[in-house]
Each structure stands twice: as C-alpha cells, then as structure tokens.
Amino acid sequence: MRTQPSPRSHPKDMDFFWTSLALLLTVPHIAGFQCYSCDGDRDCLETEVCEEHQEQCSTTVMTVISRPKISTYFLKGCDISGKPNNSISHFSGNQVVFLAEEYCDTELCNKISPNVVDVLVARGHHRRTKDCYSCTTADKTCYNASLMLMSCARLEEDCVEITSFTTSTELPEDEQHIKGCGQLSHCQASEPLGFQNQNSFHLIKCCNSSRCNSDMQDYKNTPLPLNGVTCFSCEGNATHGCSPEAVTKIQCQGPMTQCLEASGIHGTTGDNSVVKGCASPSWCNSPYTSVYKNLGAIHSRCCTGSFCNNRIVDGTLKPSPRSQAAPTAQVQQILLSTTLLLFVAFLLSSGSS
Known part of the structure; x- marks a missing residue:
C-alpha cells in the first residue's frame, strides 16, 4: 500500500499565516483600554487610548465658589492603578475650593463626573457637621494666627491637614500645605500618614472633632x-x-519609625522606578506611595530596624523567606490622587486670586 505524500504549504498559505499573526499582534494596541479625556472648564466625551502601564481612568473636578460666580474645572484621562479616592474643601482667600478625584477600572468608566456643586450648596445644612480650620499655601495663611473656620458639608468629613514639600535646594518653593474638611483614604485620627527621604517630606493628618486641626x-x-x-x-x-552609589542614609523623624522600599512602574514614563525612605506604619499599609511617587503596579515593603530597607536589587524587590516585613502587596482598587488635587488647587487658586 502506497503512502500518500504529506501536503506542502503553499506560499499563499504562509502569507496568510503571517498576515493573520501580524493582525493579532496589533489588535491589542488598536483596541486598547480607553478613557474619557479632557482638561478645561467643560466636561467632555473625547476619548484616549491608554498606555500599557495605565490601567485605570481618572476624573478630577475642582469647583471654586467666589460669590456670585461658580467655576468648575475638569481633568479626565488614563492613569496608573493604586491611588485612593479623596476629596478636600478649603478656603483660599475669599473663595471656597472643593476638589474631588475618582478612579475606576473598566473601559470608559469615567464618563460621569462628581457633582461637587450639590455638596457645596448643602454646606451648613447639617447641624452636626464639624467646624475645621482652613488655610492654604496659595494665600499664605497657614503659618499665622488668622486661621479661618469653615463648616464641613457632610457628616462623614473630618478635619484634615496635608503637608508636602521637596527638600531639594533646586526647588526651594516646592511646598504645599492645606487645612480644611475632607475624606482622605486610610487617614485616621490615631496616627498621621507620613513619608520622608532625601528628596521629600509628606505628612497627612486627620482628626474627628471640631477645630482639632489647629x-x-x-x-x-x-x-x-x-x-x-x-x-x-x-x-x-x-x-x-x-544606583548603589546614589543611595544615601536619612535619619527618620516623628511617626516615620519604619524603613520603606518600593518598586513599580512610573506613571509618566512607564519605566521601572524605585523609592526608599522612612515611613509611618500607617503609610506602609496605605496606597500613598503610589499617590506621591506616581508608581503603579507597586510592590512595597516596610521593615523595623535601621538600614533594613536593603532588598531591592537591580530595581526589583527580592523576596526573603527570613524577612519579618509585611508581605508584598499590589494595590488594585478604585482610587484618587491627593498630589494632583493639591497641584490643581494651588495652580487655580493662585491664578484666580
């Protein structure tokens, strides 16, 4: 019995194969994750295709009330995962500023913007809301004796204080300070959220009684x-x-009693990035390394004892079975960026004053 010869691939079949393969490889880029995108005084329905490292959509809304005028600023787009939903309101000169930012993780999920006007109109209608001190670096009211009092809009808001500055001599004016009412993720009255290294200092404080942020x-x-x-x-x-020759040593302050090291994907460049420094235990259990250092897909580790944050090698956090540190965690939540809120607040408050 004669064996039939195996069929040979026709050149046209091979062309079809490689063309199909090329299409399959390009489809993820063409049909990539999308978010609504805009930057200005109007909400939008324009879209953008996110970069590979951007896994969530963001919406930032800032409303400024300067009687009788109400102005609203919208910022939408793609961003990395790992930032908490936050909101804060404060006085800036003779204006009331309310900021809110939200994150979501499904395609085009940032269509609807937070309605902050309704919240501001309701301010003072609840008799049990807290009275909090308010100030900003923008109007230079945070370091004098003339702090203003504001009534919080909602029962669930606490009195808050956020301090963030760069210690580099190259950026001596890079300082941000806000007091007011707000809801800040992982912020508890029992312990401040804090981080410091040779480049920066961040401290977030919340308290749950009137006039406690003095x-x-x-x-x-x-x-x-x-x-x-x-x-x-x-x-x-x-x-x-x-790099090994660039790592320095820093003496920790106040509640920053643990050493932190983290690696992740930088939200702007998409490159691997590393952070080391001192942190409070509450910071270690929060998403604020993602917020202030703009890191997505983050793997972080806090440890007790001087110089214990030494396990990142070649930009990657190496596991150690003998380590007593908290387990490595990848924050994947629906969240919001305090740093962006602060930046927009100071930018627009300065411009409108």
Missing part, C-alpha cells in the same frame, strides 16, 4: 524630632537615582 508647626523650618531610626534613601531607577 497645629501651626512649619515642618520645613522646624522638623519633627528624630526617632533614632536611620534608613536608606533614594528615588529613581537602578542606574539613575537608586
């Missing part, structure tokens, strides 16, 4: 007391910023 300390010129812990400090990647 602290007037200037943390830049009057630092918190040292707590005896020393950590490695750096920001960047394995070759620039966090």
